[in-house]
Amino acid sequence: MDQKPAFGCLKYSEQHAPGVGLTLDISEILASEQSAYQRITFYRNPYLGVFFTLDGYIQLTEGDEFAYHDMIVHPAMAVNPQIKNVLVIGGGDGGTVRELCRYPTIEKIIMVEIDERVVRLSQKFLPSTACVIDNDSRLTNIYEDGLTYIKNSASAQLDLIIVDSTDPIGSGEGLFSREFYHNCHRALNKNGILINQHESAFYPWDGYEMKRANDKIKSVFPIAKVYGFNMPSYASGYWYFGFAAKNLDPVSDIKAEQWQNFGLETKYYNIELHKAAFALPSYVKKLLSE
Ligand code: SAM
Numbered sequence: 001m002d003q004k005p006a007f008g009c010l011k012y013s014e015q016h017a018p019g020v021g022l023t024l025d026i027s028e029i030l031a032s033e034q035s036a037y038q039r040i041t042f043y044r045n046p047y048l049g050v051f052f053t054l055d056g057y058i059q060l061t062e063g064d065e066f067a068y069h070d071m072i073v074h075p076a077m078a079v080n081p082q083i084k085n086v087l088v089i090g091g092g093d094g095g096t097v098r099e100l101c102r103y104p105t106i107e108k109i110i111m112v113e114i115d116e117r118v119v120r121l122s123q124k125f126l127p128s129t130a131c132v133i134d135n136d137s138r139l140t141n142i143y144e145d146g147l148t149y150i151k152n153s154a155s156a157q158l159d160l161i162i163v164d165s166t167d168p169i170g171s172g173e174g175l176f177s178r179e180f181y182h183n184c185h186r187a188l189n190k191n192g193i194l195i196n197q198h199e200s201a202f203y204p205w206d207g208y209e210m211k212r213a214n215d216k217i218k219s220v221f222p223i224a225k226v227y228g229f230n231m232p233s234y235a236s237g238y239w240y241f242g243f244a245a246k247n248l249d250p251v252s253d254i255k256a257e258q259w260q261n262f263g264l265e266t267k268y269y270n271i272e273l274h275k276a277a278f279a280l281p282s283y284v285k286k287l288l289s290e
Helices: 065-079 095-100 116-125 146-151 170-176 178-187 204-220 256-261 271-277 282-289
Strands: 011-017 020-025 028-034 039-045 049-054 057-061 085-090 108-113 139-143 158-164 188-197 223-230 238-245
Touching (some): 011 049, 020 039, 028 116, 039 116, 049 116, 065 095, 065 158, 065 188, 065 223, 065 256, 085 095, 085 146, 095 158, 116 139, 146 170, 178 188, 178 204, 188 204, 204 223, 204 238, 223 271, 223 282, 256 271
Parallel strands (some): 085 108, 085 158, 108 139, 158 188
Antiparallel strands (some): 011 020, 039 049, 188 238
16 A cells, blocks of 8 residues: 555546546556457456456455455355355356355355356456356356346245346346346245345445335345445445345344354454444435435
């Protein structure tokens, strides 16, 4: 952090609001290609390491992905440590399945990613997140639209669905629809949990999408909460996931001791933070209740 950016070097810029953006120095462009679904570009930054964008939006940086992937996986595992059968939709960089594979008790993980190129490029340039793909016998990779996959899936079989998707535009749009949430509800068993990308609340356009997603989930699941975490490379630096369930409450049903018995070392997540993450700022509570 104490390095001053080299004046005049190549920069990556992403606009988050009028007059507000994130700029990263680029020390190397590792790959850039147009897949059947999106433009995929991998860069290196001298401080945050490798980062990649899809259609010009940052998906992850090596420097802060630990926060995102800890928070998309461990809260659900602490609420139901018996989770055995998991579906991940999206998540082509592999960070989510990497965290899931740390639980010896999980028996089966299916990852349905629409774009195989994201996976292959991540294996090449982001081995720190993609390390379990093709390397863990419990994990099956399917290259298909998650919307189609869930529509055709069996009822009441899954313990956990994680939607690690892009924003609600392009191929990710359907993953924020009521029909999709209905199919997730059907595919989950009675203790099933759905974790999904929930955008951010600070900028009005992100807040609009967050509320839209939350309203739809609330109309489908009896328990539908939102939790936040610090994410330096995303707009506003703070991001949210949704926790939806048929029976389990994310705070009162936490099995702290059982989770701690897994003995996992986590850089962001811990049991105290779990409870705090579900306590929302007043403006977010207001946005979601209006
Ligand atoms: N951490 C990221 C974020 O929130 O910015 C998300 C990362 S992950 C790379 C998102 C993945 O979702 C992408 O690889 C994209 O190809 C995949 N995706 C988008 N729409 C999809 C769909 N309908 N079915 C399955 N995967 C999808």
